Amino acid sequence: xxxxxxxxxxxxxxxxxxxxxxxxxxxxxxxxxxxxxxxxxxxxxxxxxxxxxxxxxxxxxxxxxxxxxxxxxxxxxxxxxxxxxxxxxxxxxxxxxxxxxxxxxxxxxxxxxxxxxxxxxxxxxxxxxxxxxxxxxxxxxxxxxxxxxxxxxxxxxxxxxxxxxxxxxxxxxxxxxxxxxxxxxxxxxxxxxxxxxxxxxxxxxxxxxxxxxxxxxxxxxxxxxxxxxxxxxxxxxxxxxxxxxxxxxx
Amino acid sequence: xxxxxxxxxxxxxxxxxxxxxxxxxxxxxxxxxxxxxxxxxxxxxxxxxxxxxxxxxxxxxxxxxxxxxxxxxxxxxxxxxxxxxxxxxxxxxxxxxxxxxxxxxxxxxxxxxxxxxxxxxxxxxxxxxxxxxxxxxxxxxxxxxxxxxxxxxxxxxxxxxxxxxxxxxxxxxxxxxxxxxxxxxxxxxxxxxxxxxxxxxxxxxxxxxxxxxxxxxxx
Numbered sequence: 001x002x003x004x005x006x007x008x009x010x011x012x013x014x015x016x017x018x019x020x021x022x023x024x025x026x027x028x029x030x031x032x033x034x035x036x037x038x039x040x041x042x043x044x045x046x047x048x049x050x051x052x053x054x055x056x057x058x059x060x061x062x063x064x065x066x067x068x069x070x071x072x073x074x075x076x077x078x079x080x081x082x083x084x085x086x087x088x089x090x091x092x093x094x095x096x097x098x099x100x101x102x103x104x105x106x107x108x109x110x111x112x113x114x115x116x117x118x119x120x121x122x123x124x125x126x127x128x129x130x131x132x133x134x135x136x137x138x139x140x141x142x143x144x145x146x147x148x149x150x151x152x153x154x155x156x157x158x159x160x161x162x163x164x165x166x167x168x169x170x171x172x173x174x175x176x177x178x179x180x181x182x183x184x185x186x187x188x189x190x191x192x193x194x195x196x197x198x199x200x201x202x203x204x205x206x207x208x209x210x211x212x213x214x215x216x217x218x219x220x221x222x223x224x225x226x227x228x229x230x231x232x233x234x235x236x237x238x239x240x241x242x243x244x245x246x247x248x249x250x
Numbered sequence: 251x252x253x254x255x256x257x258x259x260x261x262x263x264x265x266x267x268x269x270x271x272x273x274x275x276x277x278x279x280x281x282x283x284x285x286x287x288x289x290x291x292x293x294x295x296x297x298x299x300x301x302x303x304x305x306x307x308x309x310x311x312x313x314x315x316x317x318x319x320x321x322x323x324x325x326x327x328x329x330x331x332x333x334x335x336x337x338x339x340x341x342x343x344x345x346x347x348x349x350x351x352x353x354x355x356x357x358x359x360x361x362x363x364x365x366x367x368x369x370x371x372x373x374x375x376x377x378x379x380x381x382x383x384x385x386x387x388x389x390x391x392x393x394x395x396x397x398x399x400x401x402x403x404x405x406x407x408x409x410x411x412x413x414x415x416x417x418x419x420x421x422x423x424x425x426x427x428x429x430x431x432x433x434x435x436x437x438x439x440x441x442x443x444x445x446x447x448x449x450x451x452x453x454x455x456x457x458x459x460x461x462x463x464x465x466x467x468x469x
Binding site for chain 1: 385
């Protein structure tokens with residue numbers, strides 16, 4: 001079977017600085033993949049290249065057989081990219097909820113404006129998605145009134161409302177107070193159990209070990225090692241992976 | 251002492267002027283807000299360098315030449331080359347065009363203050379750039395710009411007093427002619443002051459109401 005997502009030869013440079021030096025990997029439908037690695041290893045950049053929030057310098061990304069960001073050998077602009085981006089839900093480190101909209105509107109607005117649902121359908125969808133992240137009780141609140149953990153759960157609901165083919169998580173718990181991390185991880189665990197395809201950039205190694213099918217270890221803009229989550233985290237082969245995991249544990 | 255009929259005459263004259271002041275303020279405010287917003291959008295989001303330079307030049311010209319000079323060019327200057335504007339039209343156009351340079355900057359500051367993640371989140375859910383600007387960035391930028399736009403509106407109300415110089419019949423225009431005919435200098439200018447205050451205070455209040463209602467973007 002063809003993979004849902006395939007990434008080949010992905011590179012990204014900022015001027016002379018090469019942040020990604022040729023990344024290749026496939027993701028099968030339903031697979032959970034964790035990207036781990038030291039800061040500056042390029043894991044966030046890699047994730048952001050998938051939906052072209054960063055424009056890759058070279059390489060190809062295919063989602064469900066469709067080339068992302070390029071049509072007829074020409075790079076697509078943001079307007080042309082919009083429908084492709086809608087296929088991927090993204091969760092950001094800093095939540096990025098829209099503070100001028102209510103919690104429900106945050107989740108509903110794209111359904112109306114991108115997928116053309118009626119206001120009522122969009123609201124119903126939003127409430128369903130909020131139920132999934134256990135936030136129904138704050139449906140009418142402003143994002144400003146929520147804790148970080150609650151904001152992140154709403155942000156997850158917003159991404160789910162896109163009915164995306166895969167979910168991208170960019171360090172979803174890194175900006176949270178320690179006591180709020182758990183509620184977000186729990187929601188992600190529930191999503192994983194539903195069989196969703198998820199790509200997660202994370203520093204939560206235990207979480208990656210328990211949730212992910214596969215772990216990619218990035219360092220210096222390359223995939224240094226990849227493998228089944230348990231194997232890679234419990235018995236890494238590469239010295240650099242070993243060093244990184246040792247550091248994280250202490 | 252003055253008779254009550256003189257007082258009534260003066261009051262009537264000033265109130266007529268106040269009506270014109272209100273019209274000039276509101277119409278030039280509308281003009282400056284819409285033009286300034288349009289310029290800010292282009293300056294902030296269009297990718298044409300040439301347009302940026304033109305807008306920057308426009309703003310510099312508007313802000314670094316006295317308003318009175320602009321008004322004289324519009325009213326007397328254009329007339330002398332055969333393009334005659336009424337004093338009201340010149341007043342509204344002048345204040346509106348100058349104001350556009352001011353509000354352009356205020357709107358741009360609002361857009362610039364928004365975290366990058368706001369637009370990224372909008373693009374990520376599949377919004378086009380224009381949807382992102384319209385539905386996500388603009389409402390927030392407006393709210394951020396609201397307090398300074400409010401200050402500008404009050405400033406504009408006061409600045410309308412200079413259009414008397416091109417014979418637009420607003421408060422100060424009536425005041426001067428009433429002083430010439432009645433010599434009640436102190437009384438008339440005191441009444442003018444009270445009148446401006448009576449116009450400015452409700453304007454301030456209205457802006458405050460808007461600010462409490464929409465101004466909040468941070469917890």
